[in-house]
Amino acid sequence: MTGNGSGDTLAEARDLIGKEQYHEVGEFPVERGYVWTSCASVENGNPLYWDDEVAEALTGGPVAPPSMVSVWFRPHHWAPGRIEEALPLQVHFDLKALFGLPEAVMTDNTIEFHTPVRMGDVLRTHQVLRSVSDEKTTKLGTGRFWVIDVVYANQEGELVAVEFYTGFGYRREVAS
Amino acid sequence: MSVAAVAQLLLEDVNVGDELPTLDYEVTATTVVLGALATRDWRPMHHDKDFAVHRNGTQDIFLNTPNQAAWFERYLTDWSGPRGRLARVTFRMKGSVFPGDTMSLTGVVESTEVDEVGCGFASVAVTLSVDGDTKTTCAARIALPRTGEDNPWARRGDQWRPSPTHP
Numbered sequence: 001m002t003g004n005g006s007g008d009t010l011a012e013a014r015d016l017i018g019k020e021q022y023h024e025v026g027e028f029p030v031e032r033g034y035v036w037t038s039c040a041s042v043e044n045g046n047p048l049y050w051d052d053e054v055a056e057a058l059t060g061g062p063v064a065p066p067s068m069v070s071v072w073f074r075p076h077h078w079a080p081g082r083i084e085e086a087l088p089l090q091v092h093f094d095l096k097a098l099f100g101l102p103e104a105v106m107t108d109n110t111i112e113f114h115t116p117v118r119m120g121d122v123l124r125t126h127q128v129l130r131s132v133s134d135e136k137t138t139k140l141g142t143g144r145f146w147v148i149d150v151v152y153a154n155q156e157g158e159l160v161a162v163e164f165y166t167g168f169g170y171r172r173e174v175a176s
Numbered sequence: 177m178s179v180a181a182v183a184q185l186l187l188e189d190v191n192v193g194d195e196l197p198t199l200d201y202e203v204t205a206t207t208v209v210l211g212a213l214a215t216r217d218w219r220p221m222h223h224d225k226d227f228a229v230h231r232n233g234t235q236d237i238f239l240n241t242p243n244q245a246a247w248f249e250r251y252l253t254d255w256s257g258p259r260g261r262l263a264r265v266t267f268r269m270k271g272s273v274f275p276g277d278t279m280s281l282t283g284v285v286e287s288t289e290v291d292e293v294g295c296g297f298a299s300v301a302v303t304l305s306v307d308g309d310t311k312t313t314c315a316a317r318i319a320l321p322r323t324g325e326d327n328p329w330a331r332r333g334d335q336w337r338p339s340p341t342h343p
Contacts, residue, residue: 034214041207041214041243044250047182048258057179058258059329066262067245074216109241110266112338116329 013098013146016129020151022090023126026072027079030121034071035064063116069152069161072123091127091148092167101143101169110164121154130164143170184257187288187296187320196255196283196300201247203239205275211243238272248302248314251281261319261328263297263338271311273304280305283316293335296322 039049044065047054055062064072073088096104117123130147150163201207205225212222217240220227228237239247245267253260273279283302290296302314317338319328328336 038214038246039250041210042246042250044246044253046250046253046258047177048253051177054177054179054182054258058327063329065246065249067242067249067265068215070242071215074218077218106269108266108268110264111245112264113262114336114338115332 009098010132013095013129013132016091017131018128020126020128024073024124026123026125027075028072028122030064030072030117030119030123032062032119035062035068035119038065038068038071059116062119064118066113066117066161067111069111069113069117069123070150070163072117072121073125073152089127089148089150089165089167091129092146092165092169095129095132095144095146095167096169099144099169101171103141103143103172104167104169105140107145107166107168109166112162112164113160114162115154115158115160117154117160121160123152123154123160125150125152127151136168137173138168138170140168141170141172143168179258182258184259184324185255185320186324186326187290187298187322190285190288190298190320192285192287194285196251196285196302199251199254199281201279201281203273203275203277203279205237208237208239208275211246212240215240215242215246217242234272234274236274236276238274241267241269244273244304244312247279247281247304248316251283251302252300252316252318255283256318256320259321259327259329261331262316263319264317266315268313269311270313271306271309273306273311277306279311289340290322291337292341293331293337294322295328295331295335295337296320296326297340 128149133145145168148165152160154160209223221232222240225237228234281304283300285298286301287299297319300316304312
């Protein structure tokens with residue numbers, strides 16, 4: 001296993017900073033049925049999502065609630081021929097493995113919303129590592145913080161949203 | 177429904193320190209499962225109590241994060257009206273929400289501003305709590321119209337700046 005946090009390992013991780021990784025395309029076009037299912041799950045009666053006249057006047061036609069952006073990338077529970085499931089935030093799991101850190105938490109998650117998502121859009125995404133910290137010790141243990149961006153765009157290449165995740169991969173302190 | 181008939185909050189109606197109306201909601205197993213499926217989250221801790229208890233060590237299935245995001249969005253746009261356009265949210269998860277809990281969403285306006293391109297925004301601190309214990313916080317920035325004719329959704333390209341220039 002790698003993961004001793006040596007200078008080479010850190011250099012390998014930092015070499016990935018700023019590089020686009022894990023380009024993916026959504027498995028299905030954005031559709032209104034799922035928008036209504038989502039709104040129903042939280043009893044969201046915003047007429048922008050239920051009333052065609054309001055949607056036409058405000059957004060030039062139906063749009064999806066911004067908070068649904070990651071929904072369009074979660075794979076079906078089953079699909080013909082698929083043998084393994086891609087992990088969301090694969091860069092996070094790659095860093096855990098690279099540094100040999102058995103535990104990890106997300107300390108916060110920010111989403112910035114840009115061009116509205118419209119029915120029929122087929123969204124695409126990629127991940128970008130932004131930073132990896134030096135080794136730090138917190139009450140959870142000793143490890144490293146990293147910041148990962150997940151970038152979402154539509155089929156025209158317009159930026160739809162960016163998620164910023166701060167992760168902390170760590171090893172629990174051994175009780176003395 | 178005509179747009180004119182829809183209640184809409186304007187930026188000028190909002191002041192720092194304003195409290196949003198509290199939303200109380202009794203969470204059931206259906207709430208959790210419906211939320212998980214609506215966000216295409218098939219992981220068993222959000223629908224299988226045996227898995228949640230025996231594998232995750234939690235007391236029950238619990239609300240997933242993307243569905244909580246949908247709850248926060250609904251809470252904010254219930255307040256703002258449909259021209260309210262969510263710009264940016266930051267979540268911090270502190271605890272889980274289970275069936276049987278009554279979750280309360282509360283919010284307070286922390287600041288308002290008009291940015292360099294004339295778009296009005298309110299920053300709102302939203303808290304999801306159960307019996308007074310904070311479970312999730314959400315720092316939200318939402319665009320609000322400045323006049324009855326203004327519509328933040330009409331902004332495109334450089335005219336839409338979801339993050340403050342100097343955070």
